[in-house]
Amino acid sequence: MVWLAFVGLGLKLKHLTLEALEVLKDSDIVFLDSYTSVGEDITVKSLSSLLGKPIRQITRHEIEEENGKIIFDALDKGLNVSFAVIGDPFIATTHIVLLLEAVKRGIEIRIVHGISIYSVAISCSGLMAYKFGKTATVVYPKDNITFEYPYNVIKENKERELHTLLLLDLDAEKGVFMTANDALKILLSIEAKRKENVIKNNEKVLVIARASSKNQKCVYGPVRKLVTMDFSKPPHVIIIPGKLHFIEEEALRRFSIE
Template sequence: MPWLAFVGLGLKLKHLTLEAIEVLKESDIIFLDSYTSVGENISAETLSSFLKKQVIPVSRRNIEDENGKIIFDALDKGLNVSFAVIGDPFIATTHIALLLQAVKKGIEVKIVHGISIYSVAISCSGLMSYKFGKSATIVYPKEGITYEYFYDVIKENKKRGLHTLLLLDLDVEKGIFMRANEALRLLMEIERKRKEGVILENEKVLVIARASLRDQKCVYGVISELLSKDFGPPPHVIIVPGKLHFIEEEALRRFTIK
């Protein structure tokens, strides 16, 4: 009976766990999610070279539009399949739908969790993990429509004194990555429109660029100053602090703009 493994790769090649390497090497065929995120030195080529096995990149069309047909076709041939995902397989992805399909078909499923942007960003910040509320993704306006869900998430979290982790829009296949400056401008535009005092230009936020990578950058400062700051290459995330404990305040001061 063939199996399907969902394997988290972490945010860079050096994040691969012993379990991940073991399962990938046991696979007959490896598919790499090439559209939900990017990682340092993680590509079909680098993975193939490291594992000494063929690694096939798959697109959003392969997995979402075609319901993972490429994967299930391989399973139907009796092959053990690994679906490798940057970060963790089920955090900030839609891959749970693929897992549920496999379960309904009676396919044995394995899960290897990986280091995620969620754990890394919160750990980098020095903020208390249990004081984070709901997270959200800041997305680009589409067809003239500006989405405001993330503004409401910040609003609700702040009411409860909770911190907000904001992921930023990306389209790996098109090479589009929202930068922190763009995200902050969008937030300011929504604030000017709604005038609810949820997030103001004189408020401090934390920007983390390329979390856990060699050129990681963490900057804590008022939004008005961060709007013109160069944070370097993406991916970027933003943390909007809620009510801060004095230890959290001290932790954030490490990243204050000098």
């Protein structure tokens, strides 16, 4: 019986687990999703070199518009397939849809979880994981419409004294990588419109750039300063603190700019 494996790669090649390497090497064909996230050094070339086999990069269109037809065609030919994903295959992706379709077809499923930006960002911050509320993604305005959901999430979390992890708009295929600066500007523009004191210029937030890479950068400071700071290359994430425990305050001071 053929199988379909969803393999999390982590955020860089050194994050690959022994299980991930084993499953990828046992696969007849490996498809790499490089559109939902970006890793420090994970590319078709680097992964192919590590595994000693060709890797096929798969597009958003092939997964979301064609419903993974290319993957199911390979399975129909009797090939064991791995779908490799930067981070974890089911965190901040829509790949559960692909899994459910495979289950309906009676295909054996294998899952290898990977290190995710969710755990890495929270771990880097030193904040208590159980004090985080909902996560939201800040996206660029489209057709002159600014999506206010992240603002609403921050507001709700603050009312519950919880921290907020903000992911930022990313589409590797189109070269779209939102910076923390753009995200803060968008949030400030919503604040200027709604005036609910959810995001303030003097409020301190944490920006994490290139989490877990050798060039990782963490900066904790007021929004008014971070909005113009150069954090260099994405990916970036932002953490909006809720009510801080004194240990959390001490942890954040490591990254403070004032």
